């Protein structure tokens with residue numbers, strides 16, 4: 001696919017993802033800070049986040065919620081930098097966590113444990129213990145063996161663990177197979193046909209207190225219908241549970257709202273939630289609390305990844321831009337075949353536009369970041385990958401002994417380095433030889 005949004009040399013490229021990244025006087029800015037200046041000062045590759053964009057994304061949920069009882073638990077695996085978490089905590093968000101490590105991040109930023117839901121298929125006893133000690137809102141339990149382990153851990157502490165069962169409603173979220181989680185054939189959740197038995201089992205266990213019902217059907221969803229199909233199935237299940245005297249306080253609809261990577265038509269929180277509220281009222285469940293676990297839609301468009309062009313390499317069949325970022329910095333393209341817009345930080349008019357594959361220096365053919373992009377660039381130029389605020393830095397690795405990128409958060413005309421660039425010395429420090 002050719003990136004038609006980056007026009008021929010001379011015209012201005014237009015960022016799509018977020019109004020907080022825009023050109024001013026011919027230079028890409030993050031809010032009021034020049035991306036070129038940040039790259040000069042802090043080096044590349046560099047993740048840049050916009051505080052205002054994070055606030056705007058959360059604001060879209062707050063506006064959609066109005067006076068309804070909805071708890072937004074940020075799906076923090078999307079971007080768990082402490083500065084990002086702190087902004088969401090200050091705005092009143094809860095957190096959806098998938099490990100004890102993530103729970104410690106919540107505590108480190110002063111997040112409220114009573115607004116934390118603990119998801120994930122492989123919770124360890126030690127993780128359960130920590131979550132019970134600090135008092136999380138709910139465990140989203142994904143299997144019967146997990147239910148039994150949780151009951152035993154809680155009982156040994158003289159507690160009852162608040163639990164939702166994550167059911168798998170078997171709906172197709174119409175997204176990439178790797179980010180679809182609500183179909184029968186994947187590892188997540190308990191099949192909805194087995195949910196009644198599982199809930200009766202849960203209600204009989206000494207260390208368990210049933211409080212909710214949970215699902216999460218996938219990610220980068222841009223239509224309401226998969227959410228509403230799942231909701232209908234959950235409401236049928238609520239009817240069935242009520243008939244068996246099992247009461248559910250809250251309904252957790254998971255995360256999954258999509259963001260703009262290229263030309264997607266988005267589903268807004270308002271459109272989704274209005275439809276949800278309508279369905280709940282119609283079915284007599286207007287009094288239930290709703291929990292949402294958005295990750296990508298809160299952080300994704302609030303970040304870019306900036307890289308510098310090392311080489312222009314012409315082969316017989318292709319033109320390559322070899323840049324200093326790689327699959328270890330942003331794995332989504334090679335992992336999911338994901339598309340990220342590529343913008344020149346300082347668009348230029350003095351070189352011809354050519355069609356390039358943008359690739360990194362790692363010794364893997366899979367190390368590509370963008371394909372078939374029309375760009376007017378020269379060696380040493382800076383490029384920005386758009387919509388890199390979610391599932392970017394969190395998935396970074398040290399493959400090829402590449403220190404991970406620095407992260408910086410812009411706030412108006414100011415910026416704060418929120419994670420220093422790693423050093424090779426730090427990478428080597430944990431290793432030792434046999435002598």
Ligand SMILES: *Cc1c(COP(=O)(O)O)cnc(C)c1O
Nearest residue numbers: 075119219255256293294295296
């Ligand atoms: C990943 C995940 C989320 C967040 O998903 P997004 O698509 O980023 O909104 C929420 N809940 C669970 C259980 C998840 O695994």
